[in-house]
Each structure stands twice: as structure tokens, then as C-alpha cells.
Amino acid sequence: xxxxxxxxxxxxxxxxxxxxxxxxxxxxxxxxxxxxxxxxxxxxxxxxxxxxxxxxxxxxxxxxxxxxxxxxxxxxxxxxxxxxxxxxxxxxxxxxxxxxxxxxxxxxxxxxxxxxxxxxxxxxxxxxxxxxxxxxxxxxxxxxxxxxxxxxxxxxxxxxxxxxxxxxxxxxxxxxxxxxxxxxxxxxxxxxxxxxxxxxxxxxxxxxxxxxxxxxxxxxxxxxxxxxxxxxxxxxxxxxxxxxxxxxxxxxxxxxxxxxxxxxxxxxxxxxxxxxxxxxxxxxxxxxxxxxxxxxxxxxxxxxxxxxxxxxxxxxxxxxxxxxx
Numbered sequence: 660x661x662x663x664x665x666x667x668x669x670x671x672x673x674x675x676x677x678x679x680x681x682x683x684x685x686x687x688x689x690x691x692x693x694x695x696x697x698x699x700x701x702x703x704x705x706x707x708x709x710x711x712x713x714x715x716x717x718x719x720x721x722x723x724x725x726x727x728x729x730x731x732x733x734x735x736x737x738x739x740x741x742x743x744x745x746x747x748x749x750x751x752x753x754x755x756x757x758x759x760x761x762x763x764x765x766x767x768x769x770x771x772x773x774x775x776x777x778x779x780x781x782x783x784x785x786x787x788x789x790x791x792x793x794x795x796x797x798x799x800x801x802x803x804x805x806x807x808x809x810x811x812x813x814x815x816x817x818x819x820x821x822x823x824x825x826x827x828x829x830x831x832x833x834x835x836x837x838x839x840x841x842x843x844x845x846x847x848x849x850x851x852x853x854x855x856x857x858x859x860x861x862x863x864x865x866x867x868x869x870x871x872x873x874x875x876x877x878x879x880x881x882x883x884x885x886x887x888x889x890x891x892x893x894x895x896x897x898x899x900x901x902x903x904x905x906x907x908x909x910x911x912x913x914x915x916x917x918x919x920x921x922x923x924x925x926x927x928x929x930x931x932x933x934x935x936x937x938x939x940x941x942x943x944x945x946x947x948x949x950x951x952x953x954x955x956x957x958x959x960x961x962x963x964x965x966x967x968x969x970x971x972x973x974x975x976x977x978x979x980x981x982x983x984x
Contacts, residue, residue: 739878740877740878740879741849741850741851741877741878741879742850742851742878742879742880742902742967742970743878743967744878745801745806745807745848745849745850745967746806746850746965746967746968747781747804747805747806747965747967749781749964749965749968751962751964751968752962754934755960755961755962756927756930756931756934756935756936756960756961756962757930757934757935757936757961757962757963757964757968757969757972758926758927758930758935758936758937758938758961758962758963758964758969759783759935759936759937759938759963759964759965759966759968759969760780760782760783760938760940760950760963761782761783761784761785761808761853761882761884761906761937761938761939761940761966762775762782762783762784762785762940762942762947762950763785763810763853763855763884763939763940763941763942764784764785764786764787764790764796764810764942765787765790765810765816765855765941765942766787766790767912767942767943768912768942768943768944768947769796769942771942771943771944771947772784772796772942772947773799774947775947775950775951776799776800776803776805777803778951778954780954780963781804781805781806781963781964781965782805782963783805783806783807783808783850783965783966784800784805784806784807784808785807785808785809785810785852785853786800786807786808786809786810786846787810787812787822787855788809788810788824788841788842788843788845788846789812789822789824793845793846794845794847797846797847797848797849798848801848805965806849806850806965806966806967807846807848807849807850808846808849808850808851808852808853808882808966809842809843809846809849809851809852809853809879810852810853810855811826811839811842811852811853811854811855812824812825812826812854812855812856813825813826813827813854813855813856813857813858813860813861813886813887813892814826814827814856814857814858814859814860814861814886814887815827815856815858816855816856824838824841824842825838825856826838826839826842826860826866826870827858827859827860828858828859828860828863828866829859830866832869835866835869835870836869836872836873839869839870839873839874840873843873843877843879849879850879850880850965850966850967851874851879851880851881851882851902851966851967852874852879852880852881852882853881853882853883853884853939854882854883854884854886854890854892855884855886856886857884857885857886857887857890857892858887859887861883861886861887861889861890861891861892862887862889862890862891864891864895867891867892867895867896867899868895868899870892870896871895871896871899871900871901872899874896874901875899875900875901879901880901880902880903880966880967880970881893881896881901881902881903881904882903882904882905882906882937882939882966883903883904883905883906884906884909884939885905885906885909893905902970902974904937904969904970904973905937906937906938906939907925907926907929907930907936907937907938908922908923908925908926908929908936908937908938908939909922909938909939909940909941910922910923910938910939910940910941910946910949910950911941911946912941912942912943912945912946914945914946915945916945916949919945919946919949919950920949920953922938923938923949923950923953923957926938927957927958927961930961931960931961934972935969935972935973936969937966937969
């Protein structure tokens with residue numbers, strides 16, 4: 660009888676993988692898992708080496724663009740501000756109502772303005788810089804002991820084109836700055852500015868920012884004469900550091916006597932209620948005659964004050980010029 664051999668020996672035609680059994684398969688799985696972990700570790704180490712050799716930017720090397728400042732203006736200290744330096748001495752009883760009267764001299768009726776310099780009232784006079792003799796007019800005002808202001812054309816008037824340096828909307832920032840500097844350079848000794856012929860610029864926040872920079876740089880105050888009824892100039896300039904306010908009443912060159920007296924009466928009422936008022940008067944024969952009569956007959960409890968002192972009252976600042984007397 661032929662010997663069949665050992666039953667445990669694999670047959671020549673049998674698959675070796677099938678002969679491993681359960682234990683062998685488990686061992687192979689464990690070995691494969693270990694090799695996978697080893698290979699992954701080697702790959703990770705190799706990748707880290709490459710990254711460490713690369714130039715990777717860090718946060719310290721990053722450069723960020725700084726935002727533009729809200730307003731690039733260095734304002735002088737109050738003691739050096741032109742509205743303080745050029746203020747005329749004045750004193751009033753504490754709590755006494757004050758009214759500032761600003762006479763606008765645009766050259767139409769300069770003789771009436773000159774006569775008003777001799778009145779016994781602390782009027783304020785605003786002179787247009789484009790007049791040929793505006794520097795000498797300002798000197799006359801200062802010699803008379805009155806405060807002076809620059810009359811800024813914030814738009815075109817009936818005499819379109821008379822002044823090539825009108826401050827208007829649509830100009831580049833550089834050109835608007837140049838025009839403003841031209842007006843202020845011809846307005847030495849003033850405490851500030853008041854507008855005339857207000858146009859679109861009076862509600863243009865970008866252009867008003869440029870105007871504010873020019874006025875704040877020298878410490879000028881600003882009175883919004885509301886030559887544009889929708890003007891935001893006073894509010895905008897005040898927010899940008901320029902001492903600013905709006906007029907209470909205005910008397911135009913074409914107003915009747917009754918209309919002018921009504922405007923002055925409104926200013927009196929406002930001053931008694933709020934402590935201050937500002938009246939803007941276009942220089943003309945009729946308005947100036949009405950103003951002269953009112954000054955003579957006005958309520959004696961009201962003081963006519965220079966514009967700088969009304970502004971000081973509004974800002975509740977100390978009366979430095981009165982202390983210096």
C-alpha cells in the first residue's frame with residue numbers, strides 16, 4: 660500500500676496564503692499596520708525638513724497700510740489762535756445779553772461802512788479780499804478799535820466772474836487750499852471769516868473739510884451767514900475743530916425798514932433768552948440807516964459785543980482780553 664505522506668504538509672498545488680490560517684493572517688495585518696505608521700512618520704519628517712528650509716513670512720515681517728487720519732491739521736493753542744490774538748478788549752456784566760453785529764463790506768457801499776467806524780458801538784466788519792484796497796480797509800477797521808473778518812465768497816454772486824478765487828465745489832483740494840490762502844493772506848489781522856454767496860460748497864463735506872483745515876491751521880473762527888439756506892458749514896467746521904456758529908438774524912440790502920427792524924427785534928429776543936445773538940447786515944444805505952436808529956434806541960440791557968466775545972460766551976471760555984486790560 661502506497662504511503663500518502665504527512666497529512667500536514669502542503670500539497671504542491673495548494674495556495675500558500677490559504678495555508679497561513681487565522682493566526683498568520685492576524686500577524687500579517689499587524690506587520691502592515693506597523694509599516695504604515697513608520698512610512699507616514701518618515702514622510703512627515705521629510706516634509707517638515709523641506710518646509711523649514713523654505714522662506715516662510717511671519718507676522719513680524721508683514722506691512723499694513725495705516726488708515727488716513729481724520730484731519731491732517733495741527734491747530735494752534737487757543738492762546739495763539741487768531742480769533743484770540745486779534746480780539747479787541749471788551750467787558751460786559753456777567754449774564755448780560757450780547758449781540759454781535761457783523762457788517763458785510765463787499766465794496767457796494769463802502770462809504771456807509773467807513774461812516775459806521777465812528778459809531779459808538781463795537782461792530783464787527785467783514786471785508787471782501789478781492790477789493791483792491793481791502794488791506795488798507797482792514798487797517799482802518801483795526802485802528803478804529805473794531806474787529807475785522809474775511810468775507811469769503813463761497814459761490815458766485817450777481818457780478819459773476821469778478822473774483823477768480825471763488826471757493827466753490829468741484830475744485831481740487833490743492834486749488835481750493837490755494838484760493839483760501841489767497842483770501843486769508845489779504846486779510847491780515849482778522850479774527851475769522853464769514854461766508855457770502857454760498858453755493859454747493861456749503862453742503863459738500865469733502866470741500867468743507869479742506870476749508871476747515873485752512874481756518875483751523877491759523878486759529879480762525881467762522882460764522883455761517885446761511886447765504887445757502889441748506890448750509891451745513893457751521894456744523895461741519897465745528898466738528899473739525901473750528902470755532903463756528905450761525906447768524907441769528909440777517910438784514911439784506913433789499914430789506915425794507917420794517918423788515919430790518921423785525922430782524923433786529925428777533926435778535927434782541929434771542930439774546931435775552933439764550934444770552935447771545937448774531938446779526939449779519941449787508942452794507943447798504945437803507946440797512947445801515949436802520950441799524951443806526953436801532954443802536955440809538957435799543958434796549959439798554961443789551962451790549963453790542965465784538966464777534967470774538969460772543970464766540971467766547973458760546974464756548975464758555977475765559978475772557979482773556981478783558982483780563983489783560
